[in-house]
Amino acid sequence: MHQKRTTPLPFGFTLIEILVVIGMIAVLAGIVLTAINPLRQFALARNAQRASDVNAILNAIGQRIAENQGVFTDASDCIRPLPNTSTDISSSAFDLRTCLVPSYISELPIDPSAGTLSGATYDSGYTVTQASSTGRITICAPNAAESAIVDSQPYCLTR
Numbered sequence: 001m002h003q004k005r006t007t008p009l010p011f012g013f014t015l016i017e018i019l020v021v022i023g024m025i026a027v028l029a030g031i032v033l034t035a036i037n038p039l040r041q042f043a044l045a046r047n048a049q050r051a052s053d054v055n056a057i058l059n060a061i062g063q064r065i066a067e068n069q070g071v072f073t074d075a076s077d078c079i080r081p082l083p084n085t086s087t088d089i090s091s092s093a094f095d096l097r098t099c100l101v102p103s104y105i106s107e108l109p110i111d112p113s114a115g116t117l118s119g120a121t122y123d124s125g126y127t128v129t130q131a132s133s134t135g136r137i138t139i140c141a142p143n144a145a146e147s148a149i150v151d152s153q154p155y156c157l158t159r
Contacts, residue, residue: 043146046112047155050126050141053109054157057089057096057126058139060104062159072099072130082130082137089139090123097122114143 061082065072073081078099087094089108097108110117111125127140136158144155 037148039148043148043152047141047144047146047149047152049112050144050155051157053111054126054139054141054155056105056109057100057124057128058137058157058159060100061096061128061137061139063104064100082128084130084132086127086129086138086140088123089126089128091121092123094128096124096128111141111143 061072064078068074073079080094083094089096091097101108108122108124109115109126110122113125114123115125116123125141125143127142129138129140130136131138138156138158140154140156142154145152
């Protein structure tokens with residue numbers, strides 16, 4: 001006849017098996033993190049935001065110039081012309097906020113890592129220049145030179 005087995009069958013995992021699996025997961029996590037490189041991905045995301053911000057500022061300036069018959073300044077809210085040397089867009093250097101907000105842009109963009117905004121005091125982290133010879137306007141994001149991105153340069157857009 002058939003005999004019953006008296007020793008129970010082992011169920012579950014041993015401590016060694018669990019440690020081996022944890023070790024394999026740690027190695028795979030290290031490989032994945034190295035491949036993804038989150039610092040570089042965050043830097044690329046900040047630079048994408050900077051490119052969008054620079055374009056928005058330049059579009060707002062262009063709309064203002066178009067509505068004022070080709071001139072940036074007027075007698076009411078924006079009496080200073082655009083600077084012909086690279087100047088910070090801030091409340092203390094060249095205040096574009098009074099000229100553009102809210103008529104041409106809802107709020108002046110602020111650099112994702114270097115800009116500051118505290119009430120009426122701000123530093124956008126961007127610069128503006130208008131070439132005196134051609135009248136072309138350049139907005140730059142000098143902080144786009146991120147250390148996590150090899151050979152990155154400041155981002156500038158000219159129109």
